[in-house]
Amino acid sequence: MSIKTSTLNLKQRMQQSLSNSFLRASIANAQDWINQKRETCYAELGHFEQWRDLAADIRSHVLDNLDYYLDQFARNAQKAGSTVHFAENAGEALRIASEIFQQKKAKKAVKSKSMVTEEIGLNEALEEMGVEIVETDLGEYLLQVDGKDKPSHIVVPALHKNRQRIREVLAEQKGYKGDDVPENMTRFVRKILREAFLSADIGITGCNFAIAETGAVALMTNEGNGRFATSIPKTHIVFMGMERVAPTFEELDILFSMLARSAVGARASVYMSLLTGPRAKTDADGPEELHIIIIDNGRSKVLSSPFKDVLRCIRCGSCMLECPAFRHVGGHGYGALYSGPLGAALVPVLGGYKAHWDITQICSLCGACNDVCPVRIPLYESILEHRRIIAEDEKLTSWIQDAAFSQYGNVIGNPAIYTAATKLTRLGNLAPRVGPLKEWAKAREIPKIPNERFRDWFAKRKGTDNDNA
Amino acid sequence: MRISFFVTCIADNVLTNVGIKSVELLEKLGCTIDFNPRQTCCGQPLVNAGYQGKAKKSMRVLIDALLEDACEYVVAPSGSCVLQVKEFPRFFKGDSLWEPKAKLLAGKTWEITDFIVNVLKITDTGAELHGRAAYHPSCHMSRLLGVREPPLQLLGNIKGLELAPFKGQDKCCGFGGAFSVEMPDLSGAMVAEKVRNIADAGVDYLIGADGACLMNIEGRIRREGLNIQVLHIVEALMKA
Numbered sequence: 001m002s003i004k005t006s007t008l009n010l011k012q013r014m015q016q017s018l019s020n021s022f023l024r025a026s027i028a029n030a031q032d033w034i035n036q037k038r039e040t041c042y043a044e045l046g047h048f049e050q051w052r053d054l055a056a057d058i059r060s061h062v063l064d065n066l067d068y069y070l071d072q073f074a075r076n077a078q079k080a081g082s083t084v085h086f087a088e089n090a091g092e093a094l095r096i097a098s099e100i101f102q103q104k105k106a107k108k109a110v111k112s113k114s115m116v117t118e119e120i121g122l123n124e125a126l127e128e129m130g131v132e133i134v135e136t137d138l139g140e141y142l143l144q145v146d147g148k149d150k151p152s153h154i155v156v157p158a159l160h161k162n163r164q165r166i167r168e169v170l171a172e173q174k175g176y177k178g179d180d181v182p183e184n185m186t187r188f189v190r191k192i193l194r195e196a197f198l199s200a201d202i203g204i205t206g207c208n209f210a211i212a213e214t215g216a217v218a219l220m221t222n223e224g225n226g227r228f229a230t231s232i233p234k235t236h237i238v239f240m241g242m243e244r245v246a247p248t249f250e251e252l253d254i255l256f257s258m259l260a261r262s263a264v265g266a267r268a269s270v271y272m273s274l275l276t277g278p279r280a281k282t283d284a285d286g287p288e289e290l291h292i293i294i295i296d297n298g299r300s301k302v303l304s305s306p307f308k309d310v311l312r313c314i315r316c317g318s319c320m321l322e323c324p325a326f327r328h329v330g331g332h333g334y335g336a337l338y339s340g341p342l343g344a345a346l347v348p349v350l351g352g353y354k355a356h357w358d359i360t361q362i363c364s365l366c367g368a369c370n371d372v373c374p375v376r377i378p379l380y381e382s383i384l385e386h387r388r389i390i391a392e393d394e395k396l397t398s399w400i401q402d403a404a405f406s407q408y409g410n411v412i413g414n415p416a417i418y419t420a421a422t423k424l425t426r427l428g429n430l431a432p433r434v435g436p437l438k439e440w441a442k443a444r445e446i447p448k449i450p451n452e453r454f455r456d457w458f459a460k461r462k463g464t465d466n467d468n469a
Numbered sequence: 470m471r472i473s474f475f476v477t478c479i480a481d482n483v484l485t486n487v488g489i490k491s492v493e494l495l496e497k498l499g500c501t502i503d504f505n506p507r508q509t510c511c512g513q514p515l516v517n518a519g520y521q522g523k524a525k526k527s528m529r530v531l532i533d534a535l536l537e538d539a540c541e542y543v544v545a546p547s548g549s550c551v552l553q554v555k556e557f558p559r560f561f562k563g564d565s566l567w568e569p570k571a572k573l574l575a576g577k578t579w580e581i582t583d584f585i586v587n588v589l590k591i592t593d594t595g596a597e598l599h600g601r602a603a604y605h606p607s608c609h610m611s612r613l614l615g616v617r618e619p620p621l622q623l624l625g626n627i628k629g630l631e632l633a634p635f636k637g638q639d640k641c642c643g644f645g646g647a648f649s650v651e652m653p654d655l656s657g658a659m660v661a662e663k664v665r666n667i668a669d670a671g672v673d674y675l676i677g678a679d680g681a682c683l684m685n686i687e688g689r690i691r692r693e694g695l696n697i698q699v700l701h702i703v704e705a706l707m708k709a
Binding site: 014015018024324325327328329361362363364365366367368370371380384387388389390391392397401402405406408409410411412413414415418419422425436439440442443444445446447449450452453454455457458459 | 476478480481482483484485486488489492504506507508509510512514515516517518519520521522523524526527529530534608609612613639640641643644645646648649650651652653654655656657658659660661662684685687688689691692
């Protein structure tokens with residue numbers, strides 16, 4: 001998989017998403033439930049705005065000094081016995097990974113949830129090499145079992161599936177015979193995964209945060225699968241987006257506290273693993289080799305763009321859970337791996353405007369995302385600026401649209417024309433239901449146009465004729 | 470107090486009564502109203518669609534029209550349009566002629582409820598309206614302009630009016646300017662959910678402070694044939 005996840009156009013994707021009432025109900029339920037938990041646990045913590053200031057400052061500071069912290073992290077990780085690789089793009093990251101697999105003659109890998117591996121298309125590449133790769137995050141596992149379904153949310157990847165659908169998938173693909181009680185289905189999957197952990201040659205994880213001070217990789221999971229993937233297989237490969245650095249444990253503390261709350265409305269993630277180098281002689285478990293692949297894949301481009309602040313993102317997904325458009329569209333409708341407001345702000349830079357201009361249209365500019373982002377990314381402003389670039393610099397809007405907006409600009413840019421035109425639209429109730437009015441009328445009635453404009457009323461009242469303005 | 474009234478294009482042309490009631494309300498509260506007919510539209514539909522450059526002509530027209538009468542305050546019955554005017558200085562950054570003018574206008578422009586409560590220092594307009602009402606806090610006004618309390622304070626003092634909270638109260642109604650016609654199905658799904666929640670609250674009125682959102686919500690209420698009257702807050706505040 002790469003950033004682009006659909007060959008359908010915007011209209012087709014909207015139709016597909018909006019006609020899926022099952023999907024929409026699942027997302028709405030998940031949004032309401034998790035958002036409520038998030039609000040409760042932030043209320044309990046208190047000082048949400050100050051926490052956001054602090055977290056935003058930390059992330060901005062790291063981005064401003066990323067070269068320094070990456071260097072410090074790499075040196076300390078190597079000192080701790082890890083092998084650090086830098087990959088400029090997806091191809092390089094995959095080449096490095098495949099070399100490790102070949103060297104280890106690895107045939108089976110277990111994987112903990114990671115967005116950056118989705119971004120570079122790791123699973124497909126490894127499968128092509130004949131490696132069996134097992135997703136071990138429950139949600140990701142269900143997607144994999146369901147014939148390569150794709151994550152629809154960065155934290156809750158199977159958000160679009162409810163338990164009835166999950167039961168069906170497990171029954172069809174894995175011979176599950178039980179009911180749709182989540183605990184029972186989880187127990188069933190757990191048995192399969194335990195066997196995979198024990199037989200895997202390589203464990204693969206992402207990286208929530210990399211601690212520059214010590215070279216440690218911090219992993220936050222809620223199911224404990226991350227621990228198995230990093231303690232049983234003899235080799236562990238970490239795939240890390242290059243912006244994921246935290247200077248010291250002190251900053252990690254802040255970011256960790258916010259990530260769990262913003263992502264799932266929990267005070268802390270169930271597990272946090274801090275992995276500093278491979279197994280030491282005195283350790284009871286852990287991999288013999290730990291490789292860290294630090295991946296750019298367009299992030300430098302974002303860093304040097306006007307959208308640098310988007311790289312502050314700690315991948316909590318709260319903007320998606322708060323977004324009223326995401327509520328009806330779901331992750332898949334965005335046509336990109338990163339969806340919701342974050343996707344609309346990040347993907348056009350990461351994947352290019354030409355392929356992804358339309359992701360910025362799935363937004364009513366309500367600004368709700370800005371209010372919940374734990375690192376204060378100006379999502380609303382970023383989306384608005386993308387739209388400007390798309391229309392004015394990249395010229396990706398249609399000529400019909402350009403012409404219509406030019407026309408509108410000319411009318412409102414000239415008081416005499418505006419006054420004449422708005423007088424003419426008094427005949428508006430006769431307006432045929434075409435163009436924008438037709439689109440408007442799909443869901444709602446067209447407003448009645450009064451015979452008199454405000455300006456006519458005001459002029460009459462004052463006894464002047466404003467048409468001579 | 471002399472006020473230059475910024476009617477907004479929607480209230481000028483479609484929701485005419487919003488413009489009329491705004492003027493009557495401000496006059497009732499002791500203001501004198503100037504209306505400069507050279508004003509057109511703030512250009513927000515263009516900006517939101519990405520056509521910032523094409524919007525500048527109308528911004529200059531509006532700046533000149535609203536500054537011409539040199540009133541101490543400019544007042545508009547729309548948080549969204551006021552937000553746009555407050556953004557003008559950003560669009561004219563570095564322009565030695567227009568940036569100062571844009572700043573001057575942005576500094577003296579007020580959303581009407583914010584103006585009544587925080588400038589006129591009035592929270593009770595002496596209105597009376599009997600029934601149960603849902604209040605929709607428009608996104609631009611409440612989140613981005615930050616005007617959250619004034620409309621609630623004013624509504625809270627309307628005699629006979631009971632304010633009912635409803636599910637998803639602070640969520641977007643799905644209007645979003647050109648979004649409502651560019652993404653009609655998504656926008657339609659959003660407004661349908663909004664109206665379902667309003668209807669579930671069992672209200673007689675839906676009150677808001679932004680004409681565009683009200684036009685959207687009312688269109689859906691009429692489509693569903695619901696017996697809920699949609700009022701702009703100035704209309705509610707002029708009921709007696």
